Amino acid sequence: MTATIADQKTARGLVSALYVRTKALHTEAERSGIVVDILRGEASRDDYVLFLRNLVPAYRELEEGLARHAASPILGELARYRLDRASAIESDLEVLSGQGWEARVPLLPAAETYAAKIADAAGGDGSRLIAHAYTRYLGDLNGGQILSRLLAKALDLGPHELSFYDFSRFADPDALKSDYRLAIDRAGDAVSDPAAVVEEGALAFSLNIALSEAVQQAAGTTAPAR
Ligand code: HEM
Numbered sequence: 107m108t109a110t111i112a113d114q115k116t117a118r119g120l121v122s123a124l125y126v127r128t129k130a131l132h133t134e135a136e137r138s139g140i141v142v143d144i145l146r147g148e149a150s151r152d153d154y155v156l157f158l159r160n161l162v163p164a165y166r167e168l169e170e171g172l173a174r175h176a177a178s179p180i181l182g183e184l185a186r187y188r189l190d191r192a193s194a195i196e197s198d199l200e201v202l203s204g205q206g207w208e209a210r211v212p213l214l215p216a217a218e219t220y221a222a223k224i225a226d227a228a229g230g231d232g233s234r235l236i237a238h239a240y241t242r243y244l245g246d247l248n249g250g251q252i253l254s255r256l257l258a259k260a261l262d263l264g265p266h267e268l269s270f271y272d273f274s275r276f277a278d279p280d281a282l283k284s285d286y287r288l289a290i291d292r293a294g295d296a297v298s299d300p301a302a303v304v305e306e307g308a309l310a311f312s313l314n315i316a317l318s319e320a321v322q323q324a325a326g327t328t329a330p331a332r
Pocket of ligand 1: 121124125132135136141145240241242244245246248250251252253287311314
């Protein structure tokens with residue numbers, strides 16, 4: 107008999123329920139789109155710029171949503187971490203592509219859809235935002251560190267072009283990972299409908315896979331980013 111969300115929640119907490127629900131999608135995310143091109147060292151600098159540019163709207167929505175719910179008993183603790191990747195990505199794009207990148211580098215429909223879904227998740231008590239914070243921030247603290255090292259080598263990118271993955275503001279990024287997971291569990295304890303948050307986690311991964319595939323598809327056809 108499959109354990110109900112209530113059992114998982116009481117037994118193992120929201121973060122483990124998200125982990126279990128998204129495990130297969132995580133494997134798919136690692137093996138598809140521009141992400142697998144980066145892993146194989148086959149992505150060009152322009153491809154990477156297109157990928158970064160199309161992650162910006164999602165992070166802006168996520169961080170605006172968390173800031174809006176900063177006083178909420180559900181999201182307050184997560185919001186206080188201020189992991190803020192949007193500004194880091196924007197500064198990487200400034201270095202990689204130069205001023206005016208926002209107008210010059212194409213915004214893909216998959217990126218607009220992803221951002222709109224996050225804006226939707228920020229509605230009401232904002233509890234579904236937990237799933238988007240889980241997917242992106244724990245992704246950046248895990249696989250993102252691997253991508254950063256690969257990009258530094260494959261595309262000869264320097265720290266000012268990789269600040270997206272830089273969490274050195276935090277004393278111990280590993281402790282940050284486990285602390286943030288525990289903070290997600292505590293947020294989960296205040297949520298009235300944890301099953302909706304877990305399903306939002308699956309949606310968040312699917313939106314990431316769709317974005318990654320859209321960037322891969324578009325990458326070969328767009329003009330150089332500079
Ligand atoms: C480049 C491809 C990727 C690699 C090599 C990678 C690698 C990893 C590794 C080693 C972990 C920690 C192991 C674990 O706790 O299971 C992890 C966790 C995670 N990854 Fe990835 N990942 C990749 C892509 C992604 C993508 C594209 C996303 C989402 C957009 C993502 C989201 C996550 C999340 C949310 C976790 C935390 C799981 C948890 O602690 O509950 N990863 N990843």
